[in-house]
Amino acid sequence: MKLLYIANERIPTDRANGLQIMKTCEAFAKNGIGVELFLPNRKTWAMNEDPFEYYRVDPVFTIRKIPCIDLIPYLSFLGPVPYWLIAVSFSLSAVFYAASRKRDILYFRHDPILFWFLIFFRRNCVGEFHFLARKAYQRFFHRLKLVVVINRAAKEKYDAIPGVKEKVVWAPDGVSVEDFDIKLSQSQARLRLGIGEKDRIVVYTGHFYRWKGIDTLIKAASLLPKNILVLLVGGETPQDSPLSKENLPSNIKKVGQKKYAEVPVYLKAADVLVLTGTKKDDRSNLYTSPLKLFEYMASGSPIVASDTAAIREVLEHKKNAWLVSADDARALSDGIMNMLGDSKLNAALAAQARKDVENYSWEKRAVRIIQAVIAE
Known part of the structure; x- marks a missing residue:
């Protein structure tokens, strides 16, 4: 089985998101899944760090940096515009590269822009949601193959959505x-x-x-x-x-x-x-x-x-x-x-x-x- 993980995240990063993504990819790969991780080609606070060494992750999967418009250095001048530009440009790149890759599963962590691009990859798209997704997103959960949640409260909420209960998987975070x-x-x-x-x-x-x-x-x-x-x-x-x-x-x-x-x-x-x-x-x-x-x-x-x-x-x-x-x-x-x-x-x-x-x-x-x- 081949899995393409798409994450609009700087890695390495000082946030827990990066660790969770890297450890998840490693665990999938060690269970026999061919994993390729797509990340935005952005500057990070730890650019010179090897992400595998930084997170103590075995290099059992591949990382590919794909194009995006990164104007974060100009954040003080442009307000929230750089965040939107990164999200939209990365999502477009992700869709283009995903369409050209052979894969069985397209996996992503919930991103408010990326979501709307990826839900059209029907039947093989798995979304992992941290915190409670807004109802605008919940209405399209039926398009996903699976909805992965990290707590029981979210599972109970999503289970109540018609046609979605069988798709919801409770999988709390973990640790090495x-x-x-x-x-x-x-x-x-x-x-x-x-x-x-x-x-x-x-x-x-x-x-x-x-x-x-x-x-x-x-x-x-x-x-x-x-x-x-x-x-x-x-x-x-x-x-x-x-x-x-x-x-x-x-x-x-x-x-x-x-x-x-x-x-x-x-x-x-x-x-x-x-x-x-x-x-x-x-x-x-x-x-x-x-x-x-x-x-x-x-x-x-x-x-x-x-x-x-x-x-x-x-x-x-x-x-x-x-x-x-x-x-x-x-x-x-x-x-x-x-x-x-x-x-x-x-x-x-x-x-x-x-x-x-x-x-x-x-x-x-x-x-x-x-x-x-x-x-x-």
């Missing part, structure tokens, strides 16, 4: 466990990062969007003893992020964007890993499957997480994590202190999470999707 189950002790990880062995460290990784509930962690940090350091490991701060608008407590430290291969060291060095979510935004509460969730589980460090519907699909309170009320800074700070004060409990929860994450490998996810393609 071997990338995060590193052979370092906590002391060795801290030594590598220059962190004191006796320091008490809380770690959050990822971007700092408000819809991810990062404001709750900021407020919780102010309630923690000042000798507990909260490390924020992530990329640039979005304009709508509370990190750019609030005075941060003195025990919060931003360490900046780190390469994929460096993140596991921070997770191993942590006493507690924090995963926030918010019930104020459906993207966070219902329609997400955070990559950091599975990376945390694979690391072997204990997790304190917001009790949202999306997170509860994977984590269970007092079984593999400590869940706290979403949007409640006091509950989050109390949860962190509870885990810091009970080494027996946090070791048990971390061990169970490490065991449970084996069900969320990229390879198992790929098998689920491939089986659905064959069955459809």
Whole structure:
């Protein structure tokens, strides 16, 4: 079987999208699928990085950069126009190249422009949708061979669309466990990062969007003893992020964007890993499957997480994590202190999470999707 994956994404990128795409392609290829990944020919923040090495992905599939109009360097002058030009020009190129390629499956991650070009490749087009697609897109789901979703809430919504239920495949995101189950002790990880062995460290990784509930962690940090350091490991701060608008407590430290291969060291060095979510935004509460969730589980460090519907699909309170009320800074700070004060409990929860994450490998996810393609 030959699969053509089309993604309007810069790779390597500082966003999780790039990792998810590369790992998905690798998993398909390792399950016997011939994979070719089409990407826009754009400048990236890590242009000199080999994407396979950057994401620790075996070169078992091919990457082809196809033409697009890239005016992102002039964004400050042209407003949103460059984004539209890239989307339209890349979509046109993708359609042209896809039409000239022999393939059994045309696979894409939801893109508001690309979608309208690809739905006309009927019967062999698979769309993967993160967050909830607008109704304008849902009306054309019947044209797709499969609709891949990453959470149960979206599946329930799409199942209700006439003629679509049999096409919807639930496939939450995953992790390469071997990338995060590193052979370092906590002391060795801290030594590598220059962190004191006796320091008490809380770690959050990822971007700092408000819809991810990062404001709750900021407020919780102010309630923690000042000798507990909260490390924020992530990329640039979005304009709508509370990190750019609030005075941060003195025990919060931003360490900046780190390469994929460096993140596991921070997770191993942590006493507690924090995963926030918010019930104020459906993207966070219902329609997400955070990559950091599975990376945390694979690391072997204990997790304190917001009790949202999306997170509860994977984590269970007092079984593999400590869940706290979403949007409640006091509950989050109390949860962190509870885990810091009970080494027996946090070791048990971390061990169970490490065991449970084996069900969320990229390879198992790929098998689920491939089986659905064959069955459809």
